[in-house]
Amino acid sequence: MTAYLGDWRGRYRGAALCVVRPATTAAVAAVVRVCAEAGVAMVPQGGNTSLCGAATPGSDGRSVLISLSRMRRVRAIDTLNNTITVEAGCVLQTVQEAAAEAGRLFPLSLAAEGSCQLGGNLSTNAGGVQVLRYGNTRELTLGLEVVLPSGEVWDGLRALRKDNTGYDLKHLFIGAEGTLGIITAAVLKLFPKPRSTATAWLAIASPALAVRLLAELQAQFGASLTACELVSEQALDLVRKHLPGAHPSVSASPWHLLIELSGSSDEAALREALTSFLAAALDQRMLGDALLAQSIEQARCLWALRENIGEAQKIEGQSIKHDVSLPISRLPEFVERADRALLLAYPEIRIVTFGHIGDGNLHYNQSTSAAGENAAFLAAQPEVNRIVHDLVHELGGSISAEHGIGQLKRVELLRYKSPVEIEMMRAIKRTLDPQGLMNPGKVL
Known part of the structure; x- marks a missing residue:
């Protein structure tokens, strides 16, 4: 059971x-009924x-871990x-590939897409790099099938874009991290x-310039702007250090911006329009440099710079991680x-610092460069959190943009x-899970 009992970050x-490891919805329901009757907690x-x-289950060893793999x-x-119906254990990349084989796009995209599963994406309301155009997982979901804490199955697999027949129950379970079903x-x-x-990597001087460029890109390209990612030089240095040659x-620049446009027009026309935009930005000294991908492979390499930051951080060692969102206009003030x-x-x-500046989501992480000193610094996480999260709250932001609450931020949630x-959240939990058996110790 070892692989199931620890988290990815260690x-x-x-x-x-x-x-x-049930293989059908009926089997999941049977397992849940047995656990409910015995009063045994469950961790999806x-x-x-x-x-x-x-x-990750608690340390008491009294729960049953239910893998949907x-x-x-x-x-x-x-x-x-334009819909796809998939089971919760589908790996995100598998869903993307199935859509592509049918001549369609499923736009949810994140660094873990080769291993994360749709059930987890739904349970954390995952975001990723294309939220700017397509929205979070919540916006991409029309219907759900859910095994409730009683073992009953709610079949809400409706493929409707309009359905005003009372409460939209699926939204209770999206982002609930398995605590309601x-x-x-x-x-x-x-x-x-x-x-x-069309994909480009831009060298810029500050987050303030990034926000200004985002506004101008949106004004010129509208919905064709698919992604806009901010990367600090410190984040890029870790990728250079741990994943060289890839x-x-x-x-070199204090800050970087990775942008992507997509659309139905001719690719040459789209690249030409982006080239003209970048030339004007260079003339106005909004950019220090710009690299426009000349091929699909070069675009993938540029995206690898951004997507490998998390892996490079993991290799470097543990850090204090913050996944915050703010009004886009307040991002430069927050960073400063x-x-x-x-x-x-x-x-x-x-x-x-790196993240999805197009939707106001920053990954804001801290450590020390000396491994021996980092353990002592990690012990200061409550004090570091207070500095970061109090400022996020002051500026009208959220302490969790796309990673959820889990165990990590449960106490923090009570503060903000x-x-x-x-009490509204607890009332919903009591109603759906009166025994408190579904993923205890998470969120609430």
């Missing part, structure tokens, strides 16, 4: 009575790529309705495959004020959610 390790798990410990069928694809299948939206893409050479406050409190700190919100 931060949490738990114990369980056993691991069960997908690809086990959680960054907040949501899929055998539930990996693509049940149906409807190209006329176990998602076993979903109906997801598909989109036409873009005929053309990426193109890009100019948070950097200043942290460096004042911890002069030896190294701050690694109002008592009314917390």
Whole structure:
């Protein structure tokens, strides 16, 4: 059971009575009924790529871990309705490939897409790099099938874009991290495959310039702007250090911006339009340099620079991670004020900042460069969190943008959610899971 009992980051390790691996919804329901009758807690798990410990059992060893990894069928694809129905154990990349084979696009895309599973994506309302155009997992979901804590099955697999027949129950389970029930299948939206893409890596001086460039890109290209990713030089340095040779050479710069356009127009026309935009930005000194991908392979290499940051950080060692979102207009102020406050409190700190600036989501991580000193610094996480999260709250942001709450931020949630919100959440939990058996110790 070893592989199931620890998280991807190596931060949490738990114990369980056993691991069960049902292959059908009926089998999941049977397992849940047995556990409910015996009063035994259950921990649902997908690809086990959680960054907040949501899929890791507690240390008491009294729970049953339910892995959805055998539930990996693509049940149906409807190209006329632009939908795909998949089981929760489907790996995200498998869903993307099934959509592509049908001539469609499933746009959810993130670094763990080769191992994360749809059930986990749904349970954390995963975001990724294309939220700017297509939205979070919540916006990509039309219907769900869920095994409730009683063992009953709710069949909400509706492929409808309009359905005003009362409460939209699927939204209770999306982002609930398995605390209200176990998602076993979903109906997801598909989109036409873009005929053309244009990808560029930009060297910029500051997050303020990144926000300004984002606004101008949106004004000129509208919905064709698929992604806009901010990367600090410190983040890029870790990729250069730990994954050398796997990426193109890009100019050193305090900050970087990775942008992608996609659409139905001719690719040459799209690239020409982006080239003109970048030339004008260079003339206005908004950019220090720009590299426009000349092929699909070069575009993939540019994306690898961004997508390998998490892996490079893992190789470097543990760090204090923050997954925050803010109004886009407040991002530069947050970075400037948070950097200043942290460096004042911890002069030896190294701050690694990157994320989805197009939707206001930053991954804001801290460590020290000396391995011997890092353990002592990690012990200061409550104080570091207070600096970062208090400022996020002051600026109207959220302490969790796309990674969820899990075990990591459960206490933090109480500080930043109002008592009314917390009690509403607890009331929903009591109603659906009166025994408190579904993924205990997570979120609430």
